[in-house]
Amino acid sequence: MLSRLYQRILGNPFVYEHVRPLVVGGVDYTTAWNDLDVGPDEVIVDVGCGTGDGHKHLTRYKAYHGFDTDPIAVDYARTRTAGRPNVHLHARLLVESDLQTIKPDKVMLGSLLHHLSDDEALGLLGMLARTPNLKRVTTVDNTPLPGRYLNNFFVRLDRGQHSRTAEGYMALAERAGLKVTRTLLHRIHPTRGLMMLFLMRLEPPAAR
Numbered sequence: 096m097l098s099r100l101y102q103r104i105l106g107n108p109f110v111y112e113h114v115r116p117l118v119v120g121g122v123d124y125t126t127a128w129n130d131l132d133v134g135p136d137e138v139i140v141d142v143g144c145g146t147g148d149g150h151k152h153l154t155r156y157k158a159y160h161g162f163d164t165d166p167i168a169v170d171y172a173r174t175r176t177a178g179r180p181n182v183h184l185h186a187r188l189l190v191e192s193d194l195q196t197i198k199p200d201k202v203m204l205g206s207l208l209h210h211l212s213d214d215e216a217l218g219l220l221g222m223l224a225r226t227p228n229l230k231r232v233t234t235v236d237n238t239p240l241p242g243r244y245l246n247n248f249f250v251r252l253d254r255g256q257h258s259r260t261a262e263g264y265m266a267l268a269e270r271a272g273l274k275v276t277r278t279l280l281h282r283i284h285p286t287r288g289l290m291m292l293f294l295m296r297l298e299p300p301a302a303r
């Protein structure tokens with residue numbers, strides 16, 4: 096019960112947007128969005144879009160589809176993106192038929208994989224590996240690091256209970272049939288961040 100209350104507090108949009116950055120020294124997902132490198136003719140799926148933080152970074156796209164299982168976060172994202180053209184927000188799980196219909200060029204999994212069990216992550220990554228015309232997926236997640244006690248303390252405080260080592264995240268992507276073409280360990284905020292994030296760029300197998 097206490098743990099459910101803690102999860103609700105951390106999931107509150109105000110806490111997520113304003114309190115969490117104060118605690119971890121700032122939150123800036125520019126590195127991940129730069130890695131996804133969205134072009135003006137590209138269709139984007141953002142799984143675990145949360146409160147719509149991606150819209151701080153996305154300046155051009157053909158269409159944006161955000162999916163999140165938390166309806167409160169999606170409502171916040173709806174307010175934040177009101178008036179922006181071609182933004183579609185869905186308060187539910189992404190399913191394979193969505194990918195077949197939307198046919199995204201690129202997919203963002205921003206701070207999502209550490210919320211998913213191995214089976215859930217393999218299901219999602221496997222769907223992405225089978226998506227026609229997909230060019231790139233960028234993932235970014237917290238990770239425990241040897242001797243980095245403050246980082247590891249924040250990892251334990253996180254709502255996501257499936258944080259993994261870099262090798263653990265890469266093994267999941269490869270088991271799902273995706274190629275890991277770039278990795279980067281970077282601070283959650285370039286100058287003040289007290290916690291580290293592990294980024295992966297994933298691409299589908301060449302011959303499908």
Ligand SMILES: C[S@@+](CC[C@H](N)C(=O)[O-])C[C@H]1O[C@@H](n2cnc3c(N)ncnc32)[C@H](O)[C@@H]1O
Pocket residue numbers: 124142143144145146147148149162163164165168187188189204205206207210211
């Ligand atoms: C740490 S937040 C990240 C939000 C956003 N990507 C960002 O970078 O600010 C993780 C989000 O994933 C959502 N989530 C967890 N499991 C999910 C799933 N299976 N499908 C979609 N969203 C999920 C949570 O509701 C939460 O909003």
